[in-house]
Amino acid sequence: MEDHLAHRSSEERAILVNEMRELEDTVAGLDEDYQLVDRLGEGTFSSVYKAIDLHHVHYDNTLWLPAEASSEETTTRASNKKTRKVYVALKRIYVTSSPARIENEISILEDLKGCSNISQLITAFRFEDQIIVVMPFHCNDDFRNYYRYMNIDLLQRYFRDLFRALRATHARGIIHRDVKPANFLYDVRTGTGVLVDYGLAQRYQGELRQTPKCQHSAASFEYPHGKRIRTDSTKVVEQAIYEVRKRAKLPADRIGFPAEDRRPSAKANRAGTRGFRAPEVLFKCPDQSVAIDIWSAGIILLSFLTRKFPIFNSSDDTEALMEISAIFGKLKMDKCGALHNRTFISNLPSIDHPGHPLESIILAANPDFYNSDEPNYRADIMLALDLLKRCLALDPCKRITANEALYHPFLAQNDVDEDEDAPRNPLKGICRRSHIYDDEKGQHHVIVKGAIHEVGYGEGIAFGSKRQCS
Numbered sequence: 001m002e003d004h005l006a007h008r009s010s011e012e013r014a015i016l017v018n019e020m021r022e023l024e025d026t027v028a029g030l031d032e033d034y035q036l037v038d039r040l041g042e043g044t045f046s047s048v049y050k051a052i053d054l055h056h057v058h059y060d061n062t063l064w065l066p067a068e069a070s071s072e073e074t075t076t077r078a079s080n081k082k083t084r085k086v087y088v089a090l091k092r093i094y095v096t097s098s099p100a101r102i103e104n105e106i107s108i109l110e111d112l113k114g115c116s117n118i119s120q121l122i123t124a125f126r127f128e129d130q131i132i133v134v135m136p137f138h139c140n141d142d143f144r145n146y147y148r149y150m151n152i153d154l155l156q157r158y159f160r161d162l163f164r165a166l167r168a169t170h171a172r173g174i175i176h177r178d179v180k181p182a183n184f185l186y187d188v189r190t191g192t193g194v195l196v197d198y199g200l201a202q203r204y205q206g207e208l209r210q211t212p213k214c215q216h217s218a219a220s221f222e223y224p225h226g227k228r229i230r231t232d233s234t235k236v237v238e239q240a241i242y243e244v245r246k247r248a249k250l251p252a253d254r255i256g257f258p259a260e261d262r263r264p265s266a267k268a269n270r271a272g273t274r275g276f277r278a279p280e281v282l283f284k285c286p287d288q289s290v291a292i293d294i295w296s297a298g299i300i301l302l303s304f305l306t307r308k309f310p311i312f313n314s315s316d317d318t319e320a321l322m323e324i325s326a327i328f329g330k331l332k333m334d335k336c337g338a339l340h341n342r343t344f345i346s347n348l349p350s351i352d353h354p355g356h357p358l359e360s361i362i363l364a365a366n367p368d369f370y371n372s373d374e375p376n377y378r379a380d381i382m383l384a385l386d387l388l389k390r391c392l393a394l395d396p397c398k399r400i401t402a403n404e405a406l407y408h409p410f411l412a413q414n415d416v417d418e419d420e421d422a423p424r425n426p427l428k429g430i431c432r433r434s435h436i437y438d439d440e441k442g443q444h445h446v447i448v449k450g451a452i453h454e455v456g457y458g459e460g461i462a463f464g465s466k467r468q469c470s
Contacts, residue, residue, distance in 0.1 A: 004037040004050065020049065023092060027127045034134075040089060041182070045097050045199055049090045050137055056086040064120040064136040087137035088122065093199075095129045101199070102131055108174055108198045109133070115168035117161045119185070119196040135196070141188045143181035148307045152372075152380045155304060157191040159387075160411050162297055165195035166402035170224065170290040173204045177269075179296035180276045181309070200271040204289060213286045214340045216397050225291040225396050228339070237338050244343040245334070255347050275299065275312040279324060279333075280396055282317045285340040291396035294405070298391025302358075305381075305388065306365035322351065328394055329355035336394040358389055383410035 005013045020036040034051040041048050093102055109121035122134040150158070162184055169176055176183075177200040186193035204219060212218070215234060216226040247255060268284040270277065278295035280288055303309040314320040321344070325333045330344070330351045337344040362369050362385070370378060387410045390400035405411060 023049070027130050027132060029127075030132070034088065034090060036090070037087075040137075043197075043199075045101075046091050046093045049092065051088055051090050053086045053088045061086070061122075064122065089119075089135045089137045091133040091135065093131040093133065097131075104203075105199050105201065106133065108201050108203070109135075111172055111174070112169065112198075115165070117165040117192075117194050118168060119194045138185045138194050138196075139187045139189075140185035140193075143186070144309065146186075146188050147181070147304055147309055150304055152374055152377060152384075154188065154191055155384065156411055158186055158193060158304075159297070159301065160406065160413075161186075161193040162195065162300075163402045163405040163411065165193075166290075166293050166297065167406065169195070169201075170293070170402055174198075174201055175204055175288070175290050176201050176293050177271050178273055178276075179293045179300070180273050181300055181303075184300075202269065202271075216287070216339055218287055219289040223397070224401050225289050225294075225399055226287070227397050228395075233341060237341055240343050241334060241338050244345045248345050248347055252347060255345065270317070272296070274314060274320065275310045277317075277320060278396065279321070279336050279394055280340055282321050282324075283337050283340045283342045284317075285342075289396060290402075291399045294391050294399050294402065295396075297405075298388055301384070301388050301391060302362075305362045305369065305384065308365045322346070322348065324394075325351040327356055327358070327361055329353045331355075332394055339395060339397075358392065359385060380410065383408070386410070 005016060008016065016039055019039070024031040024036065033054055035054060036049050036051045038050040039047060040050050093105075106121070106124050112118050113120060119135050119138065122136065124131065124133045126132075162179075165184075166176070166179070176195065176198065178197060179195070183197045184193050184195055212229060212231050215228060215231060215237065217223065217229050219226050268281075268286045269288060270281050270284065272281060272292070276296040276299050278288075278292040281292055299311055302311050312320060312323045314323050321333065325344075325346070325348075328336075330346065330353070332355050333344045333351070370381065372381075374380075387400070387405065387408050390408070391405070393399045400408065
């Protein structure tokens with residue numbers, strides 16, 4: 001254990017050793033299966049520890065072996081199985097987490113088994129009020145140590161892996177909700193990364209909403225991020241925006257709101273990390289889609305290109321909206337708010353502009369943006385800039401999807417893989433054998449053991465076939 005803690009101060013080592021002993025004493029039998037050696041991280045709802053799997057030799061671990069491992073490496077693993085140490089990550093979920101939240105996380109991890117670039121669930125167990133989730137240990141580097149120095153090749157590898165993880169996640173109707181560098185474990189040496197921590201993830205249920213609560217539709221197979229629509233409230237929203245724009249021109253003392261604001265409060269899921277929340281989350285959109293993860297991925301890309309981290313660091317949602325407005329301008333934020341039935345009012349001169357090109361924002365932070373001796377650098381970096389713009393579209397309906405991102409010229413490869421683990425889109429082919437479509441109800445069905453089941457968003461679609469149904 002001491003070797004693993006050598007990078008810590010003597011005081012930190014003493015505290016951590018006591019902490020790990022306390023965990024072993026609290027969870028009966030834990031030390032019989034795992035030897036805790038270090039703490040990998042801690043958050044609001046959990047702590048993650050590095051441990052040696054003492055009985056790995058008795059189990060088939062091929063499911064979570066790295067995909068890039070060659071057969072020769074696998075053979076070496078097998079021959080050394082009894083002597084080498086196998087590390088795992090133990091996630092201790094705090095007792096303050098609700099049972100429903102814990103069940104949701106484990107259920108989602110179970111549904112994502114076998115998916116590319118997603119940390120796999122090995123097992124989970126409970127002892128009294130203690131919940132432990134066991135996952136593979138992934139070697140990774142601290143984002144702050146490499147984001148300023150990434151070359152084009154590693155940058156492409158980073159985002160191919162990230163978007164593969166998001167494609168598999170979104171194909172199952174799951175929103176990660178907390179995409180950020182700390183939750184994407186990237187190993188610079190191997191150029192591979194895995195998405196972790198589905199503690200805030202949620203299953204998307206927008207299709208169940210009968211009446212749209214925004215000026216965009218719910219997500220669907222055809223429109224994964226929804227599409228713009230007109231509703232019964234469209235004219236009301238347009239009039240409200242017109243009134244707000246007039247009001248913004250009044251003296252400062254007439255623009256704010258009363259201390260005792262009597263307007264009905266807007267409620268929506270705002271889970272995530274500050275600086276990475278999409279505009280629709282900050283506007284409290286009641287029908288958020290998987291597009292919020294794409295925005296977060298765009299913020300990561302912006303950090304790479306500006307060589308600045310974090311980009312945004314506001315302490316509350318209002319300040320966060322102002323930070324985004326400083327780039328995109330007041331008028332565009334007006335339109336963005338209207339899409340979610342919200343008005344946006346401010347008399348700050350710093351945001352009263354038509355918006356700054358992302359290229360100028362990058363150059364202001366990173367004057368060497370275009371300077372590099374890498375072959376084809378100028379062309380590649382322009383493609384990266386285009387991908388950035390498509391990730392950071394204020395309108396979530398126009399934001400690029402994870403699958404589209406993998407086919408974007410910056411990331412596309414000649415041998416782009418069809419994700420073997422991603423559900424197939426039934427709109428691209430319905431075989432009428434195992435998959436049928438009810439034209440009258442507009443509902444997809446799947447036949448399992450002779451019984452017909454309705455298919456929800458991201459559920460029950462054929463797995464693992466490169467050929468579409470015909």
